[in-house]
Amino acid sequence: MQKIQRDEILILSVNDQPVGHLWFSFLWSEIPFIDLIYIKEECRKRGLSRVLLGYLEAYLQARGFDVLYSSSQMDEPEPQAWHRHLGFTECGVIAGLNDGGIGEVFFRKAIYSRGHY
Template structure:
């Protein structure tokens, strides 16, 4: 298993995995989002390859300076997205991505790693608990046209 920072030559594999995680994104919207991560001084993305060099997962990370539920210090290292292809789950790859995120966080001078999950994504909630996250808050967001 290899986890390495996404390079321009990895972009299409990263893009394809990100589309599996976020299928509602339009192609241009996803391209812009991922390109923005690569160009940002406070974001990083890492690709996970198995022993056969197949890209099977990724983790997108950022430094957040704004309010993060449960955080006690700024900046906070933040998991913006973590994904392992369905046929490779339950084999410890997700845990390895989170361990890598913890190393990245410490390297950035952070003492906390945060993440978020949609209320109906119980599988991701279970994963986060399994890899050591504690739930900090639940939120229901509203919007109204004016």
């Protein structure tokens, strides 16, 4: 509920049907960070995550932000590959952050140029 009140959830719809969402927040209330991006399985590989990410980047650029952070579990190579493909670069790891002692890898993307998407 608080995320909705703060405008920190994007819902992507196709033909009035929700097909994906992106949750974001601000580290230390200042630094934009993707909590989660999710596209329904049957709707993947059609460019929809690119649409959601592009919208968030434009939204943040318009508010003066020039960098976006995100993260992924160390044992999940696909989300990591997605981040790299969409222009994120790895910027650090927090060891043991998740259940089972699994680390979390962090990513950063400069968003000052629309040419990056």
